[in-house]
Amino acid sequence: MTDSSKPFHIVFLLFNGITQLDFTGPAQVLCRIPGAVVHTAARDIKPIQTDSGFAILPSTNFADCPQADLLCVPGGLGIRDVIQDEATLQFLCDQAAGAKYITSVCTGSLALGAAGLLEGKRATSHWAYTGLLEKFGAKHKKARVVKDGNVITAGGVTSGIDFALTVVAEIAGQSVAESIQLSLEYDPHPPFNSGHPDVARPETLTLMRERVYDKQASDLADIIDRQ
Template identity: 50%
Template sequence: MSDSTPSIHIGFLLFPNVTQLDLTGPAQVLSRVPGAKVHLIWKNTEPVVTDVGFTINPTVSFAEAPTLDVLCVPGGLGMGDQLNDAETIAFLQRQGATARYVTSVCNGSLLLGAAGLLKGYKSACHWMWRQYLLQFGAEPVAARVVRDRNRLSGGGVTAGIDFGLTLAAELAGEELAKSLQLMFEYDPQPPFDCGSPEKAGSERVARVLALQEKRIKIVEEQIQRVALAL
């Protein structure tokens, strides 16, 4: 990066029990955009435990974060606890009001919804949580990446890389994004063809939902409380 390259401040919300790939996938891609300055943002700069048990260190606190060009909210097991966290929601509202792009990966879109940042917008989300976007006035779309004006969203977990490449093209041009895809050898060839509810079949979907039933019920109640207050 030359000294004349304008800085692009890209901030990822980091919270306890985040799904790290929601964050690290697009962060890896977007960090290669010329001028990119990636910030991992939380209430303080103490290590944050992800939903697989290892920690990630925030680089800056809510209070000290710069004005962001890109606000990105990942999802994860801890998403539900953040829905009613006044400090987190206030941070999203503050940064979302001025960011050039307001974005999310996986069920992080529900946090944008809880902050009132998706009303009247189309959005992607993990298939298990997509329907709940309606409660925040958003229009759920079953797609890997969705763009509606300055809102960009990725679907579940691995779609964060697709999202990152899409946003990289917006920020620095399609050729740069294509070069990044080649550099990362992003050429998915999964061993099984069951990565969506439509491909997985109703029986497998039902089994997965049954495994998540308790968690879904808890988060449903949290979503309903927030949606009623909006």
């Protein structure tokens, strides 16, 4: 459990093209850890454009960012730029060296991989990109939240909330995690049973792969292979 008399520094990487719920979902949970201090870090302190049509202003740049107790990398289409940016990858390596927890949501795991932080680890990502994990020496485990040592990766988007509650329970205890879950009324009952390839209608899965994910995964694979 964390000592609430000391600050517990949580650092989220921000970048243009971020999927905002990858960040805001877990941030809403993790900020309620006793003693939590949330930092949003980007290369420059200027508005970061999200995938939802609004921008987020980072709280710090890389140079001035405090050492993370928990480092979290969200995903999004902008991850293709992240995995090619040496300054960002070096920032992740530097922060990971002193962090108690190294974490990601969705395709944020690919950034961890590009930074060399997933070698030999079990990990996950958004369902459409899990096949890319092996390119970084990681082994995909089929789960919404995967923990391997101090590396914790979450599946796509909404999995970030599950990951955050899992981490809260480890850091502050299950009762704190349950209290946070209750305060957020996190009691999902989706109107459709279509949230994972295992349960979605085949035609829906085919449509999403053909229109969106197959090309994006192929483009990312090409970028990774060129590095």
